[in-house]
Amino acid sequence: MTHERRDALLRTALNLTQTGMPVLPLRKGKGPVGNCLSCSGPTPGLCGGRPNMKHAGPCICPAPCHAWAAATTNPAVLTSPAWARAWREAGTVGYHPGGADLTVVDLDNAAAVAWARKTLPPTRTVPTTRGEHWIYQGAMASHNAVRPGVDIKSRTAYARWLGPGAGPTTDLPAAVRALPEKEETTPPRPGVVSSSPDRATWDRTVATGCRHTERFVRTGLERGLALVRVRTEQGAGSQAFGVARFIAGQHAACPGPCGLDTLGRDIIDAAVSVGVPEPYAVRAVTNGLSGAVRAT
Template sequence: MTQPVPIRRAPSGPLLTAALELAARMVPVLPLRVGKVPFGNCPACRYNACGGRPNMKAPGPCKCPRPCHAWAAATTDTATLTGPAWASIWKKTAAVAYHPGGTGLTVVDLDNAAAITWARQTLPATRTVPTTRGEHWIYRGAMQSANAVRDGVDIKSSMAYARWLGPGTGTMTALPEAVRALVAKEPSRIRPTPHAVTVPAPAGGGECPHRMPAYLDRGIAMAEQRITETTSAVHITVYRTFLAVLSAHGRCGCLTDAYIGRLFAAAQAKGETVRHCTDAWTNALTRLGL
């Protein structure tokens, strides 16, 4: 007797419905797990084994179907959102987020009453969305994202995600220079020039084992992963990660500008400034006597 072929049902639920409605309006969306953070890399992409690090700048070339690259996983493709690879994810999803920069928007995240008062006195009115602790002010126009540009104020646009909390109220207006200026105070935040590191070669000569590409690449990829997946205490995490990398690879001179640039880029993708990155790197060098 022929066994009936099971019917695969598409995932459903209010969060997926909201995501599909946003995608239909060409707003790139992604699911968030508990804690308002993206889902971690899938096993195939652990430690960016898939080569997924370029996703920190633009989607691809990673072909992983799972939403495991934070903001770069945001999509408007309904086939992806409802496909089998994401079905189990929606069952564990706690919220929906979107990539503001991907749809030409900037979110000024006001995290407390004082920040809201500052915005009302300083910024032009625009569409506002109530949040758990404050408000999102949404402007037309994309820019570089940055955290803690002032007390209780984050900028979420390119290379960032914002939680979807509803359409909000008010008329959306153009991104003002006053918001851009909050980030412009720190020049070259997008593509910093990595600081070269000069360290002594190992005593006794011989080939440094860290120069094996697989060994060093894996170490840098794990460091990037640690920075990327942190959800709190970013400053401390960046410093400790830099310290760990220099402890393992800093005395033989194998850390090139390209490797250091990857670490700086990962830190800046979490909102760190060039100054913060440089200070953390210098402090780690001092701590190790390098």
């Protein structure tokens, strides 16, 4: 990165702190910088053994570890030597919405944007690469994949700073607060609720109507699971939704059954392994599988 680009990002971050916005550097891939050695791994270090800050707690490390938990409004911290490497690697600026008493409804595609315009109260909107961020005043718990293409970023989450957006900021409505609860009541597809170690694995006994070879199915599944497992900081739930939707779409032309519920259980387990609560993982994968079926 050029000095000019790095200085521009740091200036943006410093300007945001003047509005009370907790900020942090993000890498070119939109992810946070990696934790330092003292905060990495399962062994308790300076952060008390919370490598992804899934649970609240103090961390005395001066580096920008733990993604959203590192976001700060302190200019001295942002310009400190401990943060210099992170700014050299940064591709953009992120912020912690919940720390500013905000909620971002992340609409990831045109269909999600169309749904929001019909369903949610209008508020400040920020264009993104594929959709929009709708910004509401008020914080709530963060949830991934509350419906196809929709994530909620507030507490325990970060979002990219893409500009101030347009329009007045509306108070967080009940319609947004209710989205996770509505999804919790969605009946899951059979076979994805239990996490029993004795569950079936995918083979021809559960996929008698699948047109694909076993190698094709297993290769696609392993690639999808790998995408979920690398999301150790954030986004594993959304990735699990995307993998489930893609895999289900591959089987749209099969006479069935294809054993999608068994494949879905593997995706759920992968998401849970990187810290996604199992009810959220089940919901994301269930929506992904059923969403692909509805889209065909």
